[in-house]
Amino acid sequence: MYEIYDHYASEYDALISHEDHENNLYNTLRDRFHWHGATIVEAGIGTGRVTRTYIDLVSQVLGFDRSEHMLEEAARNLAPWVGKLRLGPAEHTALPLPDGVADIFIEGWAFGHVAVDRPDETQAVARELISEAERVTKQSGTIVLIETLGTNTDEPAAPLPVLSHFYRALEEEHGFIHDVIRTDYLFDSPDQAEELCGFFFGKEMRDAVRARDDVNVPEFTGIWVRAQRAPGRTHR
Template structure:
């Protein structure tokens, strides 16, 4: 099975179709920080699941990602939405952002920081420290950070992968983030579509659950961490 990094580079359309089956998160973001007329950074923007619902109301939107293929898909999506040219895309590493000091009101990051802050990476805590330092640098006083990460796919209550639990604990204990969780179920038209559209990303273990439970809706839990400067 391809790695997630390979998928983000080579299977962008397949990935985009899969995540399009999850709920719109604009209401969740707006509840934490109303985003109309804000200068926003989408860190690890990917195919634009967050950017596509923020762009129309943002004062400005910077979308960063390590995958140029994902950003190309995002650009096409925003162009088709005829969103005014208040947005830009930049290939960038989370730990070194080409963004001016104190220029951002709101940072959002969806399912992205975890790739360099999981315990499979021996420098996970150093990576997280560098990311947080960069976000603090680019945020204006009273700025807000909102982070979305997985709390388990194929589960109805939070059951995060063990390799992410230290990262999540650090967000709360070391960096002062508040936390809650929500359901982010994938809703497909039938069991076969659910299997076909998720196997490439999640593998055989989830496929077995889909078949055993005859799921056309795949349960997923997501964690939300947020902090105001």
């Protein structure tokens, strides 16, 4: 997937343009959080798909990603809001920001990559990612993490054991609670479903989507949320 993020941002965008055709992510994010006039820090902003759900409401977005290629696509996609957008290259764990700037810290489908890269260190990964998110978030702020609970599956579940461990660490060690939404894809044809899902998720998914032979590919997504000042926690 890193090769895709470094070289195929527009193809990635083509895939996700078919995702969440029922707008459940958009509706959930807009209903649940107080975006008006807020400063948002978004890690792993990619091509700006999550950003597009809230940017019209907020005061400013500080968006980061390790891939310059994805950031270029984000800048194109988010051009109508250029006056309130600052984009820059950064790792999730080294955001070039002072402490306590964000009313809302958000990431979508981006933290899980770090857990997958370091499967034997899930708890340390969760600690590093959450401590940087906490650092840049105001004491009154909220941390929102959006991660996969499976594509082309009929029940929500972490698609890899390492992600299941990571999600458990978020909940048991960092006090997050999560909701599950559907973010089903709707493609123009079964062939397009097979091609775009195969391009991003690989051969096994290509074969499974071909076997489904449908324009609809079901998907589940988890939204993990915590107030910065969570009960029983001490912060600097």
